[in-house]
Amino acid sequence: MKKLDKLIIKTFVGPFVATFFVTLFVLIMQFVWKYIDDLVGKGLDTPVIVELLIYTSASLVPLAMPLAVLLSSIMTFGNLGESFELVAIKSAGISLLRFIRPLFIFSAIIALGAFLFSNYVIPIANLRAKSLLYDITNAKPAFNIKQGVFYTDLDDYVIKVGRKDPDNRTIHQVMIYDRTPGGGGKDRLILAEKGIMELSADKRFLNFTLENGWRYEDNAEARGNNNNDLLRMGFRKYVMPFNLEKLAFSRLDMGLFADNQQMLNIRQLDYGIDSLYKRDSNYIRSTNAYVTSRYPFYKWKDTGWLASAPQLAVDSFIQIIPAAAQRYVVERVESNLRETESSLSSTAKEYADNYAKRSLFKVEWQRKFSLAAACIVLFLIGAPLGSIIRKGGLGTPLVFAVIFFVIFNIFFMLGEKMARKDVMASWSGMWLANLVLLPIAGFLVYKAMNDSQLFNKEFYYRSYQKIKKYIQKRRNKHEVSI
Numbered sequence: 001m002k003k004l005d006k007l008i009i010k011t012f013v014g015p016f017v018a019t020f021f022v023t024l025f026v027l028i029m030q031f032v033w034k035y036i037d038d039l040v041g042k043g044l045d046t047p048v049i050v051e052l053l054i055y056t057s058a059s060l061v062p063l064a065m066p067l068a069v070l071l072s073s074i075m076t077f078g079n080l081g082e083s084f085e086l087v088a089i090k091s092a093g094i095s096l097l098r099f100i101r102p103l104f105i106f107s108a109i110i111a112l113g114a115f116l117f118s119n120y121v122i123p124i125a126n127l128r129a130k131s132l133l134y135d136i137t138n139a140k141p142a143f144n145i146k147q148g149v150f151y152t153d154l155d156d157y158v159i160k161v162g163r164k165d166p167d168n169r170t171i172h173q174v175m176i177y178d179r180t181p182g183g184g185g186k187d188r189l190i191l192a193e194k195g196i197m198e199l200s201a202d203k204r205f206l207n208f209t210l211e212n213g214w215r216y217e218d219n220a221e222a223r224g225n226n227n228n229d230l231l232r233m234g235f236r237k238y239v240m241p242f243n244l245e246k247l248a249f250s251r252l253d254m255g256l257f258a259d260n261q262q263m264l265n266i267r268q269l270d271y272g273i274d275s276l277y278k279r280d281s282n283y284i285r286s287t288n289a290y291v292t293s294r295y296p297f298y299k300w301k302d303t304g305w306l307a308s309a310p311q312l313a314v315d316s317f318i319q320i321i322p323a324a325a326q327r328y329v330v331e332r333v334e335s336n337l338r339e340t341e342s343s344l345s346s347t348a349k350e351y352a353d354n355y356a357k358r359s360l361f362k363v364e365w366q367r368k369f370s371l372a373a374a375c376i377v378l379f380l381i382g383a384p385l386g387s388i389i390r391k392g393g394l395g396t397p398l399v400f401a402v403i404f405f406v407i408f409n410i411f412f413m414l415g416e417k418m419a420r421k422d423v424m425a426s427w428s429g430m431w432l433a434n435l436v437l438l439p440i441a442g443f444l445v446y447k448a449m450n451d452s453q454l455f456n457k458e459f460y461y462r463s464y465q466k467i468k469k470y471i472q473k474r475r476n477k478h479e480v481s482i
Contacts, residue, residue, distance in 0.1 A: 069379050114375055
């Protein structure tokens with residue numbers, strides 16, 4: 001490796017590492033903002049939230065890598081162009097393609113690393129992140145009683161507190177409506193002037209120590225006896241425990257999510273696609289066996305009655321059947337059709353679900369390659385673009401990087417959606433963004449090799465002045481001729 005190659009790679013690595021972590025941080029913040037309502041108010045421990053963010057950040061690496069390559073390549077070549085180092089290199093007889101070559105190889109290595117990461121690390125990270133996120137979103141809110149508001153998150157209880165002291169333990173004007181099954185379906189209402197909320201030592205129960213209150217209980221018989229009794233019992237002190245186990249955060253078995261396409265690598269996706277194709281063949285064989293066994297006549301054209309139709313002066317087959325038997329025949333036909341539709345509808349639904357699942361597997365298979373290839377495509381856009389604009393720092397390069405990444409992201413999501421809906425083939429849908437940006441990359445490389453003035457304001461100003469003079473000259477010539 002020559003010194004020039006080492007220089008350009010060292011110049012590229014620093015911005016790449018910085019922009020990669022900045023991009024990853026922005027994507028993580030986008031994830032947090034999306035699920036902020038599911039994370040707040042659940043009483044989650046800090047290790048659980050940190051674990052979720054770590055797994056989520058790992059799953060976002062393939063999306064952050066292309067943007068980091070694009071932005072860092074624009075910054076690298078923009079800095080070199082702004083300091084006239086590109087001019088010095090070209091004046092030494094070194095072409096732009098030769099200058100780009102080491103970074104192109106480095107970007108190819110990054111793309112290979114992104115693919116290996118997507119194939120071996122992302123499935124595990126997705127499995128843990130999705131299962132943990134499912135557990136969090138399905139967890140009930142933490143026990144948080146607000147004064148003057150009915151609390152209903154505890155099963156079979158409705159609690160209202162009129163006022164809470166600043167210590168967050170002492171409560172006043174307490175009302176508890178109890179419908180626990182242990183009471184035989186009887187309604188119980190507890191009113192107290194004052195109380196204290198305390199957690200048990202193992203934090204499994206929240207004990208309400210109530211003072212100076214009444215307990216009302218409906219003593220009606222379950223069989224609907226009209227003689228309803230209302231019991232009222234007064235108390236000076238009454239301890240009522242609430243079980244908090246249903247509010248505690250619990251983890252489900254991750255194996256429940258293991259068959260999702262996002263949790264599989266290339267080998268597992270290939271095996272799953274083959275299995276789904278075999279399942280399709282089983283559906284087709286079972287449907288053919290059912291139809292041929294019940295309706296063997298469908299293989300031959302029933303032309304006998306058509307030959308005799310002109311002599312009989314009939315327009316349809318039903319007119320050949322005697323009038324007395326027509327109703328019976330029609331009812332039998334309708335009954336057989338209903339039975340056939342009932343038998344085949346479930347098979348048809350399973351076939352459609354299997355086809356949709358196979359499309360998702362193909363989309364995920366193509367995603368691992370297309371996102372890795374995007375690193376190379378976006379580098380081929382960023383490198384010539386930076387040499388053309390000749391601006392370093394984070395200002396102008398960031399603007400162009402965001403523009404091209406938005407274009408890439410729009411076409412990527414559009415292609416993925418069309419591939420999932422079977423509007424496009426899975427390979428064309430997932431490679432749509434790369435196919436759109438590749439001609440733009442070729443155009444920018446061509447312009448950079450020819451020292452294009454594409455983003456030079458003076459070039460456009462001079463062009464405007466030339467056009468203005470040409471129009472003025474034609475106008476003067478026209479006035480002279482008149």
